[in-house]
Amino acid sequence: MTMTKTKSQSLLEKLNAKTAKIGVVGLGYVGLPLAVEKAKAGFTVIGFDLQEEKVKMVNQGMNYIGDVVQEDLEALVAADKLMATSDYSFIKEVDAIAICVPTPLDIYKQPNMEYVKSSAEAIAENVMAGTLIVLESTTYPGTTEELIKPILEKKGLIVGKDVFLAYSPERVDPGNKDFNTKNTPKVVGGVTPACTEVAATMYRAVLDSDIHEVSSPAVAEMEKLLENTFRNINIALANEMAILCNKMGIDVWEVIDAAATKPYGFMPFYPGPGLGGHCIPIDPWYLTWKAREYNYHTKLIETAGEINDSMPDFVVQRCSEILNEQEKSLRGSKILVLGVAYKKDIDDYRESPVLPILNRLTKVGAEWEVVDPHVPEFKLDGTIIESIVLTEKKLKEADLVVIATNHSGLEYGMIQEQSKAILDTRNAIDKTQRNYYKL
Numbered sequence: 001m002t003m004t005k006t007k008s009q010s011l012l013e014k015l016n017a018k019t020a021k022i023g024v025v026g027l028g029y030v031g032l033p034l035a036v037e038k039a040k041a042g043f044t045v046i047g048f049d050l051q052e053e054k055v056k057m058v059n060q061g062m063n064y065i066g067d068v069v070q071e072d073l074e075a076l077v078a079a080d081k082l083m084a085t086s087d088y089s090f091i092k093e094v095d096a097i098a099i100c101v102p103t104p105l106d107i108y109k110q111p112n113m114e115y116v117k118s119s120a121e122a123i124a125e126n127v128m129a130g131t132l133i134v135l136e137s138t139t140y141p142g143t144t145e146e147l148i149k150p151i152l153e154k155k156g157l158i159v160g161k162d163v164f165l166a167y168s169p170e171r172v173d174p175g176n177k178d179f180n181t182k183n184t185p186k187v188v189g190g191v192t193p194a195c196t197e198v199a200a201t202m203y204r205a206v207l208d209s210d211i212h213e214v215s216s217p218a219v220a221e222m223e224k225l226l227e228n229t230f231r232n233i234n235i236a237l238a239n240e241m242a243i244l245c246n247k248m249g250i251d252v253w254e255v256i257d258a259a260a261t262k263p264y265g266f267m268p269f270y271p272g273p274g275l276g277g278h279c280i281p282i283d284p285w286y287l288t289w290k291a292r293e294y295n296y297h298t299k300l301i302e303t304a305g306e307i308n309d310s311m312p313d314f315v316v317q318r319c320s321e322i323l324n325e326q327e328k329s330l331r332g333s334k335i336l337v338l339g340v341a342y343k344k345d346i347d348d349y350r351e352s353p354v355l356p357i358l359n360r361l362t363k364v365g366a367e368w369e370v371v372d373p374h375v376p377e378f379k380l381d382g383t384i385i386e387s388i389v390l391t392e393k394k395l396k397e398a399d400l401v402v403i404a405t406n407h408s409g410l411e412y413g414m415i416q417e418q419s420k421a422i423l424d425t426r427n428a429i430d431k432t433q434r435n436y437y438k439l
Contacts, residue, residue, distance in 0.1 A: 160192030169224035274353025276342020339405020
């Protein structure tokens with residue numbers, strides 16, 4: 001007597017044999033690297049994105065994400081292992097699909113789940129029985145089961161039997177030379193044990209890293225928020241120490257370096273002009289929003305957010321103090337800002353603290369220009385601003401140079417030699433020169 005295979009058994013066989021076709025919804029900083037890694041692992045991959053320009057670039061083998069190798073993308077597209085489309089009816093062709101769409105905050109710091117919701121609805125409209133659906137977008141605990149599961153069930157699909165639903169948080173660190181999508185450990189939590197098994201099997205077939213299974217999607221959703229809230233709070237502590245050390249005439253970076261000599265019980269975090277990127281400044285607010293549903297206020301998290309959000313103001317205050325020493329005011333002074341990306345050696349300026357710094361400088365009447373070898377142009381309040389080339393002439397003309405992002409390619413020797421005054425928010429240069437000012 002022949003036993004009929006369950007849908008999970010059939011999918012597990014396809015995943016282990018790498019005959020499954022995999023979809024990725026959202027081809028941004030998370031989705032495109034994930035699609036590339038899945039294709040490199042031997043799977044045929046379809047990427048979905050509503051931005052036709054991204055779809056066109058992927059299908060032409062043209063890379064637009066810093067952590068993706070151009071040659072890898074070209075080879076995968078040429079070998080028909082990776083294609084992109086804006087037509088969600090192609091979801092019918094895939095056996096597994098990852099949702100990697102943005103989850104921004106609104107002006108009230110509340111989660112905007114429209115991208116996740118619309119993606120889930122498009123998937124539910126087209127998905128075939130026996131498909132795995134994994135949400136990777138960072139979100140509040142409960143999203144997978146409270147938002148996506150009901151959308152699938154509304155179409156008559158039984159999660160854990162007809163389709164398999166899990167959450168596995170992305171852990172992308174743009175510019176990190178040691179850890180990337182391929183070798184960073186993955187956390188997976190399914191709605192049912194079968195969902196967890198299928199999702200974990202897919203990631204084991206793709207990644208060279210540990211796959212850590214947890215008991216539910218909510219645990220996986222919460223652990224991602226814990227990761228970034230941990231960083232947010234500790235960076236806030238470093239920023240508050242920087243403000244206090246400035247008042248006391250103490251070098252905060254020397255303090256941190258000294259503390260870091262302790263081999264246990266201390267982990268160094270560093271101050272800066274504020275937080276940037278789409279994770280650390282954003283993720284903790286998902287938690288504070290969700291906590292209010294349980295009549296709980298996350299006081300420590302909110303205080304850390306306030307400290308980090310205030311750092312652009314502190315940077316502008318320091319600019320004013322330094323210019324005062326030269327008997328100048330901010331109004332009418334020429335400020336040369338080095339870096340607009342939110343961290344060194346990347347082209348990503350999402351949520352960059354440099355943007356509010358520029359806005360504040362504009363409001364007080366300062367004249368500013370930006371140098372960033374990784375970001376040739378950027379948007380500020382809807383206006384496209386072009387980065388300029390760093391020259392001795394520009395350095396000499398500036399009343400103050402602000403190192404906002406410590407890109408490796410900047411010529412720090414020339415910067416120190418030619419600048420009238422430097423505000424270093426990143427501990428990037430030699431502190432012994434007369435024209436140097438720390439954060």
